[in-house]
Amino acid sequence: MTEFIVRGAPGTYICEDGILGRLEEHLLSLGYGRILIVHGRDSWKAAASYFPEFQTLKADFIEYSGECSLAEIQRVAESSIQADAILGVGGGKILDLVKAAGQVRNIETVLLPTAPSNCSAWTPISVIYTEEGNFHRFDIHSRNASLLIIEPQIMLEAPTAMLVAGIGDTVAKWYEADVQIRQLPEKTAALAISHYTAKLCLDELIEHGGAAVAAAERGELTARFVKVVETIIMTGGMVGGFGDSYGRVAAAHSIHNGLTVLPETHSIQHGEKVAYGTLIQLILEDRWEEAEKLAVYFQQLGLPISLRDMGLSDISDEGILAVAEKTTKPGETIHLLKTGGVTAEEVAQAIRVYEKHQTIVQ
Numbered sequence: 001m002t003e004f005i006v007r008g009a010p011g012t013y014i015c016e017d018g019i020l021g022r023l024e025e026h027l028l029s030l031g032y033g034r035i036l037i038v039h040g041r042d043s044w045k046a047a048a049s050y051f052p053e054f055q056t057l058k059a060d061f062i063e064y065s066g067e068c069s070l071a072e073i074q075r076v077a078e079s080s081i082q083a084d085a086i087l088g089v090g091g092g093k094i095l096d097l098v099k100a101a102g103q104v105r106n107i108e109t110v111l112l113p114t115a116p117s118n119c120s121a122w123t124p125i126s127v128i129y130t131e132e133g134n135f136h137r138f139d140i141h142s143r144n145a146s147l148l149i150i151e152p153q154i155m156l157e158a159p160t161a162m163l164v165a166g167i168g169d170t171v172a173k174w175y176e177a178d179v180q181i182r183q184l185p186e187k188t189a190a191l192a193i194s195h196y197t198a199k200l201c202l203d204e205l206i207e208h209g210g211a212a213v214a215a216a217e218r219g220e221l222t223a224r225f226v227k228v229v230e231t232i233i234m235t236g237g238m239v240g241g242f243g244d245s246y247g248r249v250a251a252a253h254s255i256h257n258g259l260t261v262l263p264e265t266h267s268i269q270h271g272e273k274v275a276y277g278t279l280i281q282l283i284l285e286d287r288w289e290e291a292e293k294l295a296v297y298f299q300q301l302g303l304p305i306s307l308r309d310m311g312l313s314d315i316s317d318e319g320i321l322a323v324a325e326k327t328t329k330p331g332e333t334i335h336l337l338k339t340g341g342v343t344a345e346e347v348a349q350a351i352r353v354y355e356k357h358q359t360i361v362q
Contacts, residue, residue: 006190007124007144008241010111015150015230017221020050020112023149024057027085027110030146034058035110036083038076038098040066043090043114046158050151064090068097069131076101085110085146091162092120092127092270099141100126108146115158116229117166117271121148122237125248133266135257135326144241148233152221155229160216161302165271166232167209168303171294172278173239174202176250179285180336181243194243197235204231206297213301251281251327254334255347258327259310262319268310275303276310283350284337291354306358307351317352324348 012026027035037059039047044063062079065072076097080086087110088098095111102109103126113121120127124141155163177198181191204227212228215221240248255277259265265273275298282291295305304310312319324347327334335341 004188004190004244006242006244008190008238010122010144010148011146013148013150013234015152015226015234017152019149020047020151021052023052024054026147026149027057027087030085030108032057032084032108034060034083035085035087036076036080037061037087037089038064038094038101039089040064040091040094043094046114046154047089047112047151050154064094064097067129067131067133068093068100068126069129070136071131072097073100073104073126073128077104080105080107083107087112089114091115092118093129095120096126096128099124099145100128100139103139103141110147110149111145112149112151113233114154115162115166116155116232117158117162117269118169119233119236119240121145121150121233123240125240129260133260133263135260150229150233152226152229156216156219156221156225160213161269163216163228163232164213164301164303165269165275167205167213167228167271167301168269168275168278168298169271170201170232170236171205171297172252172274173236173247174198175278175281176252176333177239177243177247179250179281180246184246190242190244191246194239194241194247197238197242198247201231201235201239204228204235209297209301249333250336251284251334251342252277254327254332255280255323257332258323258325258347261322261326262312262315264311268304272304272310276305276307279305280347280350280354281334281337283354284334284342284346295358307355308358317348320351321348324351 085108086098088095089112111121124144127138128136181195208224211224215225256273259273324344328344
C-alpha cells in the first residue's frame with residue numbers, strides 16, 4: 001500500500017437552522033480577528049441575508065472571478081495577506097478556490113456551502129481548471145477546513161438542479177470506492193470506514209433522494225431533505241477522508257474530466273457529468289445490469305443518462321475520441337480499474353456501445 005493519510009473531517013462541523021447568526025462567535029472562538037470572505041455574485045445573494053453584522057471581527061470581501069484556476073488561486077491568496085483565515089461562500093469551485101488559496105498562504109479556511117451539489121466543503125481537495133474551464137488537475141491539501149457551517153435554509157433555496165447534481169456526484173462514491181477497496185486482501189479500520197460510508201451514500205440516496213428532491217421543489221425543509229444534504233456533503237466527504245486515494249475517484253470522475261474538453265459541457269453541473277461517468281464506468285466493468293438499474297434511478301431524478309440528455313446528441317466520433325483521450329491521460333484515476341490501465345479506444349467504444357444501447361431502449 002502507498003502512503004496512506006486520513007484527513008477525515010473539518011475541525012468543527014455545524015448543520016443547524018439559524019447557525020449563521022452565531023458565525024462571529026464561532027470565528028472569534030478560533031482566534032480569528034480578521035477574515036477575507038470570498039464569494040460569487042449568486043452565492044452572496046443566497047447567503048447575505050443570513051449573515052450577521054460583525055461587532056468585533058474585521059471582514060474584507062472579494063468576488064470570485066468564475067473559475068478555480070491557478071491565477072485565481074494566486075489572486076485570492078495575495079488578497080488574504082492581512083487575514084487570519086479565508087471564508088468561502090458558494091459552490092464547489094469557490095470552496096475549492098478558498099482551500100487552495102489557504103494552502104498557498106498557510107492559513108486556516110472556513111467554508112459555507114450555498115448549494116448541496118458536492119462534498120467539496122468536507123474534503124481537503126481542490127479541483128483546478130484552466131481559465132477556459134478545462135480540467136487541469138486536483139490537489140490534496142495538508143489539512144481540512146477549521147470550520148464548516150451548513151445553513152439548511154440556504155441549501156433549500158438553492159436551485160433544485162444542484163441538489164440533483166449532488167446526488168449524482170455522491171452515488172458515484174460507492175462505485176468508485178468499491179472498485180478499489182474490494183480488491184484489497186485486508187482493510188484497515190480507516191478503509192473499512194471508507195467502504196461503509198461509500199455504501200451508506202448509495203443506500204441513503206436511493207431511499208431518500210426522490211423525497212428530498214420533491215421537498216426542494218416544494219420549498220419545504222424536511223428531515224429527509226437535510227439527511228440527503230448531509231449525505232452529499234458529510235458522508236460523501238468521509239469516503240475520501242478515511243479512504244485516501246482508495247476512496248476518492250476512479251473512472252466516473254475521469255470521464256467527467258474527459259467531457260470537459262467539449263466547451264458545451266462547461267455549463268453542465270459537475271455531478272451530472274459524474275453521473276454519466278458512473279454509467280460508463282459500469283459498462284467498462286461489464287456490469288450492464290447494474291448500469292441499467294442505476295440509469296432508471298438517475299432518470300427518475302432528472303440526471304442525464306445519455307449524451308443526448310446533456311445536449312451532445314450531435315457529437316462526432318472524433319469528439320468521443322477526444323473525450324476518451326483526455327479521460328485516459330497518464331495519471332488519470334480511470335487506470336485504477338484494472339492492471340495495465342484503460343485505453344482511450346476502450347473508453348470510446350464503451351461510450352459508443354452504451355449510447356447505441358440507450359437509443360434502442362429509449
